[in-house]
Amino acid sequence: MNYLWTVCTQIGIFLILSLSFNFSLGFSGLINLGHIAFFGLGAYMASIAYTVYGIPVILAILFAGVFAMLISMLLISLCRKLEGDYLALATLGFHFVIYSLFLNLEGLTGGTRGIVFTRPEFIKSEFSYLLFSLLIVLLCLFFLKRAVDSPFGKVLGALRDDEQLLRSLGKNSFIVKVKAICISSFFAGIAGGLYAFYLKYTHPDFFFLAELVVILSIVIMGGLGSVRGTIVASFIVVLLPEVIRFLPLHSSVIGPIRQLSYALVIILILLFKPRGFFGKVDLK
Amino acid sequence: MTSSILDIKAIHKSFGGNKALNGISLGIEAKKITAIIGPNGSGKSTLFNILTRVLKQDSGEIFFKGTEISKKEDFQISSEIFSRTFQETRAFGYLSIEDHIKLALAKEDSNFFRSLIKPERFGKKIILDALALVGLEKPLESLGGDISYGQTKLLTLAMAVVKSHEMLFLDEPVAGVAPFLRQQIAKTLQKLRQAGETILLIEHDMNFVVRIADFIVVMDAGEVVAQGSADEIVNDKEVLRCYLGR
Ligand SMILES: Nc1ncnc2c1ncn2[C@@H]1O[C@H](COP(=O)(O)OP(=O)(O)O)[C@@H](O)[C@H]1O
Ligand SMILES: [Mg+2]
Numbered sequence: 263m264n265y266l267w268t269v270c271t272q273i274g275i276f277l278i279l280s281l282s283f284n285f286s287l288g289f290s291g292l293i294n295l296g297h298i299a300f301f302g303l304g305a306y307m308a309s310i311a312y313t314v315y316g317i318p319v320i321l322a323i324l325f326a327g328v329f330a331m332l333i334s335m336l337l338i339s340l341c342r343k344l345e346g347d348y349l350a351l352a353t354l355g356f357h358f359v360i361y362s363l364f365l366n367l368e369g370l371t372g373g374t375r376g377i378v379f380t381r382p383e384f385i386k387s388e389f390s391y392l393l394f395s396l397l398i399v400l401l402c403l404f405f406l407k408r409a410v411d412s413p414f415g416k417v418l419g420a421l422r423d424d425e426q427l428l429r430s431l432g433k434n435s436f437i438v439k440v441k442a443i444c445i446s447s448f449f450a451g452i453a454g455g456l457y458a459f460y461l462k463y464t465h466p467d468f469f470f471l472a473e474l475v476v477i478l479s480i481v482i483m484g485g486l487g488s489v490r491g492t493i494v495a496s497f498i499v500v501l502l503p504e505v506i507r508f509l510p511l512h513s514s515v516i517g518p519i520r521q522l523s524y525a526l527v528i529i530l531i532l533l534f535k536p537r538g539f540f541g542k543v544d545l546k
Numbered sequence: 547m548t549s550s551i552l553d554i555k556a557i558h559k560s561f562g563g564n565k566a567l568n569g570i571s572l573g574i575e576a577k578k579i580t581a582i583i584g585p586n587g588s589g590k591s592t593l594f595n596i597l598t599r600v601l602k603q604d605s606g607e608i609f610f611k612g613t614e615i616s617k618k619e620d621f622q623i624s625s626e627i628f629s630r631t632f633q634e635t636r637a638f639g640y641l642s643i644e645d646h647i648k649l650a651l652a653k654e655d656s657n658f659f660r661s662l663i664k665p666e667r668f669g670k671k672i673i674l675d676a677l678a679l680v681g682l683e684k685p686l687e688s689l690g691g692d693i694s695y696g697q698t699k700l701l702t703l704a705m706a707v708v709k710s711h712e713m714l715f716l717d718e719p720v721a722g723v724a725p726f727l728r729q730q731i732a733k734t735l736q737k738l739r740q741a742g743e744t745i746l747l748i749e750h751d752m753n754f755v756v757r758i759a760d761f762i763v764v765m766d767a768g769e770v771v772a773q774g775s776a777d778e779i780v781n782d783k784e785v786l787r788c789y790l791g792r
Binding site: 408409412413414415416417419420422423424426427428429430431432433434435437438441445487542543 | 598600620621622624625626629630632636637638639640641645648649650652653654655656657658661662665666690691702705709
């Protein structure tokens, strides 16, 4: 049974991670390829806050979100003049910088040893942790859905569709971008915090670029700018490798097949359903 | 001697070696419709873009009601005093017509928490009135990317009009719009003028311009070559030569 609970928890975490990614990519048209770095920053922040400073789990997870948000504010201010492909490149570079910090700031992150810890009593069992994380996931989901449906969500859509026209309506598009990236990173950080307590172990390898392929698969499969799509696709994409795990294959090929299956998902979707299941927009 | 609301002083602008504006000086009167005409490439849109701060001039100054505005950013100017449309049609491809109008009306929608907790609300009637003003008959949920060229022109005109402003800039508002709608837009602009609007517009359609403009400015090769009332301009030999090609 425990196995089932952990898979469910993982779906929830990847749902928030992917939805926050879709928030910037699909809803706001901002290509932030550093999203996994914010996920990782959240995980490390939560782990360090909890293990070193003894901060309660829920606060540690909140700190994770706030920390990721603050760093994203710094990043977007540095990338002030960048758009489109250049923003993508800069944020990709940011990912590698953060990844190498995870590896090399050994005093803080434990380097390749990572940070190992145990959960407090009230969420010790996999089932109790599922309930705990489900609560947070639902809160995040509610909040993000409200945000994209609000007038602010329409401003984000306008930013994605035509920044110049948005500015001609008197909106400061740069501030809107900062807010979009901050909100997106805040939830990536929350997801990271949840992930740290889920694994009870934080290691640089969990935040390698390959994870970006996973959330990209989810967002593309579900569709850019669709909350419903991201929810459905999170289930499918997280369950996919779990299904593969039960195939009668040698363990040495399972890893590569997993990676291959994500690539296959992206290619099939792009070929046959370019907007994904429920996609509303195409990016220019 | 009438006083102008917008004063443009010696604006120069080059793109690489290409001189788009060569010392434009103009005074635009309040509560009038002023039209800028001139051949393609004469710098009309460039002047508009500089006035609304979308582009920065190389030199020269702009004063609105006596205050220099040439150092402000485009979104500031747009949120405070100017409304504008663009020559090329633009709309938000994946937002509904209704959302377009709401974006133009709203002042607090960039405020994230306010927008979540206590969003500004606009009734259906305000939206429908805005569309009726320009004669745009389309379901409110049609997407910006799915409507025709002419309809997009109308939509952006409606947005510019309903957004709060003190002066309206329209870059070729009826280009590509069906003739019967031109009539309606001409009427709408006249109504706005009667209500006290100050309008500066660029237009190619001479008939349209002569019909609605109080004052006409003729540009050629980045310079103002003539200005005056419609009658004066129509009978001006220089204008006939360079603009009408006679
Ligand atoms: N963004 C730009 N970059 C380079 N050249 C431009 C740009 N915008 C306008 N121009 C040039 O400036 C001149 C004036 O163009 P424009 O203001 O669009 O004329 P008009 O609106 O009167 O047709 C043209 O020669 C045009 O090619
Ligand atoms: Mg033009």
